[in-house]
Amino acid sequence: MNAPAIWILFPGICAAALYFLRRWTRLTNLAGISIALLLAILALAVPIGETFSLAPIPALSALQIGDTWVFQGRRFILEDSSRPALAFVFLSLAFWFGGASAASTNRLFVPVGLGIVTLLNASVAVEPFLYAALLIEMAALVSIPMLSPPGKPAGRGILRFLTFQTLGLPFILLAGWLLSGTEINPADPEIVLRAAVMMILGFSFQMAVFPFHTWIPMLAEEVHPYSAAFVLFVIPSAISLLALEFLNRYAWLGTEAGGYLVLQFLGALMVLAGGIWAAFQRNLKRMLGYAAITETGQALLALSLGFSGVIPADPAGSVPLVGLYFAQFLPRMLGLTLWALGLSTLQTAAPGLDFEHVRGIARKMPAASAAVALAHISLAGFPLLASFPTHLALWSALSVQSLPATLLSLIGSAGLLMGALRTLAVLLTGSGAEEWQVLENRRQLGLLAAGGILLFLLGIFPQWFLPSLVALAGG
Amino acid sequence: MFDMLALPSVILVTLTSLLLLTISEWRLNIIALGLQYIGVSLLVALSWPVEMAVTKLVAGWMSGAVLGMAMTTFPALRQSHPENPEMAVLPADEPAAEQPATGYLAAGSLFRILAAALLGLTVLSIAPTLPEWFPGITLTQAWGSLVLIGLGLLHLGLTANPFRTIIGLLTALSGFEILYAAVESSTLVAGLLAAVNLGLSLMGAYLVVAHTMEETE
Numbered sequence: 067m068n069a070p071a072i073w074i075l076f077p078g079i080c081a082a083a084l085y086f087l088r089r090w091t092r093l094t095n096l097a098g099i100s101i102a103l104l105l106a107i108l109a110l111a112v113p114i115g116e117t118f119s120l121a122p123i124p125a126l127s128a129l130q131i132g133d134t135w136v137f138q139g140r141r142f143i144l145e146d147s148s149r150p151a152l153a154f155v156f157l158s159l160a161f162w163f164g165g166a167s168a169a170s171t172n173r174l175f176v177p178v179g180l181g182i183v184t185l186l187n188a189s190v191a192v193e194p195f196l197y198a199a200l201l202i203e204m205a206a207l208v209s210i211p212m213l214s215p216p217g218k219p220a221g222r223g224i225l226r227f228l229t230f231q232t233l234g235l236p237f238i239l240l241a242g243w244l245l246s247g248t249e250i251n252p253a254d255p256e257i258v259l260r261a262a263v264m265m266i267l268g269f270s271f272q273m274a275v276f277p278f279h280t281w282i283p284m285l286a287e288e289v290h291p292y293s294a295a296f297v298l299f300v301i302p303s304a305i306s307l308l309a310l311e312f313l314n315r316y317a318w319l320g321t322e323a324g325g326y327l328v329l330q331f332l333g334a335l336m337v338l339a340g341g342i343w344a345a346f347q348r349n350l351k352r353m354l355g356y357a358a359i360t361e362t363g364q365a366l367l368a369l370s371l372g373f374s375g376v377i378p379a380d381p382a383g384s385v386p387l388v389g390l391y392f393a394q395f396l397p398r399m400l401g402l403t404l405w406a407l408g409l410s411t412l413q414t415a416a417p418g419l420d421f422e423h424v425r426g427i428a429r430k431m432p433a434a435s436a437a438v439a440l441a442h443i444s445l446a447g448f449p450l451l452a453s454f455p456t457h458l459a460l461w462s463a464l465s466v467q468s469l470p471a472t473l474l475s476l477i478g479s480a481g482l483l484m485g486a487l488r489t490l491a492v493l494l495t496g497s498g499a500e501e502w503q504v505l506e507n508r509r510q511l512g513l514l515a516a517g518g519i520l521l522f523l524l525g526i527f528p529q530w531f532l533p534s535l536v537a538l539a540g541g
Numbered sequence: 542m543f544d545m546l547a548l549p550s551v552i553l554v555t556l557t558s559l560l561l562l563t564i565s566e567w568r569l570n571i572i573a574l575g576l577q578y579i580g581v582s583l584l585v586a587l588s589w590p591v592e593m594a595v596t597k598l599v600a601g602w603m604s605g606a607v608l609g610m611a612m613t614t615f616p617a618l619r620q621s622h623p624e625n626p627e628m629a630v631l632p633a634d635e636p637a638a639e640q641p642a643t644g645y646l647a648a649g650s651l652f653r654i655l656a657a658a659l660l661g662l663t664v665l666s667i668a669p670t671l672p673e674w675f676p677g678i679t680l681t682q683a684w685g686s687l688v689l690i691g692l693g694l695l696h697l698g699l700t701a702n703p704f705r706t707i708i709g710l711l712t713a714l715s716g717f718e719i720l721y722a723a724v725e726s727s728t729l730v731a732g733l734l735a736a737v738n739l740g741l742s743l744m745g746a747y748l749v750v751a752h753t754m755e756e757t758e
Contacts, residue, residue, distance in 0.1 A: 137729070139728065140729045197729065204733075207741065211744075211751075216751050217754055218751065220748040220751060233694075235714075236717040
């Protein structure tokens with residue numbers, strides 16, 4: 067028995083099995099949540115590479131789970147230090163699956179979602195890490211049926227998503243090959259420059275860095291908001307993890323080759339562009355897309371902080387600044403999930419999610435409207451909400467390194483906040499003659515309320531989640 | 542032996558990718574794609590053992606077969622739903638495969654050929670520098686790969702149709718595969734790239750027919 071078999075092969079097989087059971091939506095959802103929770107509990111409880119015992123069962127008195135799986139001469143490695151990250155990944159997945167039924171996603175959401183996460187886990191575990199790019203591309207391919215379910219024509223956003231993800235792949239593979247050459251001759255500036263250009267192009271295509279960002283708002287507008295938010299959360303996260311691996315593996319790339327400066331510039335540009343477009347946007351789904359762009363920008367800014375400094379608030383003083391990148395995951399996921407769930411609920415009562423279609427809809431769906439506005443304001447970094455502590459930490463750490471980048475990031479967040487205020491005004495402003503009603507069903511009400519409360523709790527008590535997430539940088 | 546076939550292979554991939562760019566009849570597209578993968582695998586065979594290079598041919602032909610099967614189901618479906626414009630695979634700005642050649646189409650083809658000619662000139666000027674970037678690549682491989690990448694990208698820039706987008710992506714990707722084969726010969730990479738090719742064609746086939754499938758939401 068080895069760890070990749072448990073956390074990669076097993077969920078992969080489950081995803082395939084759930085695909086064949088997709089007609090029974092409730093069963094599929096429940097099975098998906100149970101599998102994700104089981105894998106999260108296993109990640110928390112079972113050590114990797116150490117002997118442990120399942121005491122009451124004599125035959126299982128001394129078990130050991132290996133950390134390596136060899137396939138076609140290449141290794142997939144999940145070490146004991148990966149367990150907290152695995153637990154977080156599968157808990158997050160259970161969280162997404164938990165809202166799928168209330169959001170009325172298509173039947174493929176759970177099997178495809180499990181398949182995507184399996185491939186992304188494999189991309190983190192594979193050695194040489196370069197092959198991760200191929201597995202991420204496969205995850206993007208697998209996500210297509212979730213984004214464009216049967217019975218609906220394929221939109222341009224989906225085609226662009228597919229195109230940009232595929233075009234980024236060769237550049238990343240070539241960058242990896244060039245960088246492996248620098249291990250022999252690290253001083254060759256020609257190779258370094260070529261590798262850097264390839265890397266920037268590859269990651270720009272795949273992470274939708276300006277000017278390759280157009281597919282995100284298009285995709286967000288065309289597909290179900292919950293599926294769009296899921297893909298816009300997991301795929302850029304996996305790609306940014308790959309970028310982090312590059313920076314970790316080739317430390318000189320960040321410092322001597324100016325990689326951190328490039329990341330800082332691209333991150334600030336994305337936050338600024340996403341925020342400004344969000345401020346003037348009139349479609350709630352596209353607004354979600356622009357928020358996803360700003361979030362990717364914030365992730366790049368966190369990555370640009372590098373491994374050299376340590377987080378000031380960390381009592382041990384040993385966690386690198388890049389730990390903030392990991393801390394952003396939870397508030398981002400919570401914000402995007404709640405926002406998407408709110409939009410999914412609103413679209414059941416409105417013919418479209420343009421401003422003209424949702425004017426005054428808060429009088430019919432107050433919980434969904436409040437959830438959309440709260441999640442939006444939270445992702446903009448508003449005080450007392452979940453993203454504020456990580457945004458504040460990022461801005462204060464960034465201001466020491468680059469004041470212009472901090473200012474651009476602040477302007478972008480202000481733009482996003484302006485978009486939220488406009489949304490709130492539109493949702494609340496109706497003819498005034500309608501009676502207040504609550505059209506959300508009980509399940510939606512419960513999940514929306516729980517999400518809203520969680521946003522506040524994480525914003526007011528960041529010490530509950532920040533230390534454990536920041537510590538992921540150590541693993 | 543494959544050295545002798547290198548130049549004919551470059552000519553073959555150039556002609557087939559030009560055909561893919563200019564011809565809108567899907568049957569011809571599938572045939573051209575199949576022929577193109579013969580050229581691609583011959584160029585890859587200059588760097589890889591022949592048994593590994595054949596994987597490109599097999600994966601490519603399987604991709605073509607998958608796309609072809611999807612397209613065979615399409616015309617009948619479209620004829621059975623003439624009132625529903627969403628059932629049409631080809632968007633309004635794209636000449637339909639069954640339409641006779643018109644002045645517009647002829648002008649479009651002429652534009653594509655001119656654009657391809659410009660691209661050919663660029664390839665001719667860039668290709669000699671490529672062996673400096675990728676030691677081990679021959680000049681013919683450089684020509685073949687750059688032609689495929691360039692025409693694939695041009696194809697992608699000129700269409701918003703799922704079938705043609707996938708053809709463009711497969712073309713560009715096969716150009717990259719020739720390049721990458723010169724520097725990387727891992728079996729796993731070959732397998733994963735073949736899987737990406739197949740995945741692309743499967744998703745392309747799915748996108749072509751998805752709107753005609755029973756709604757599952």
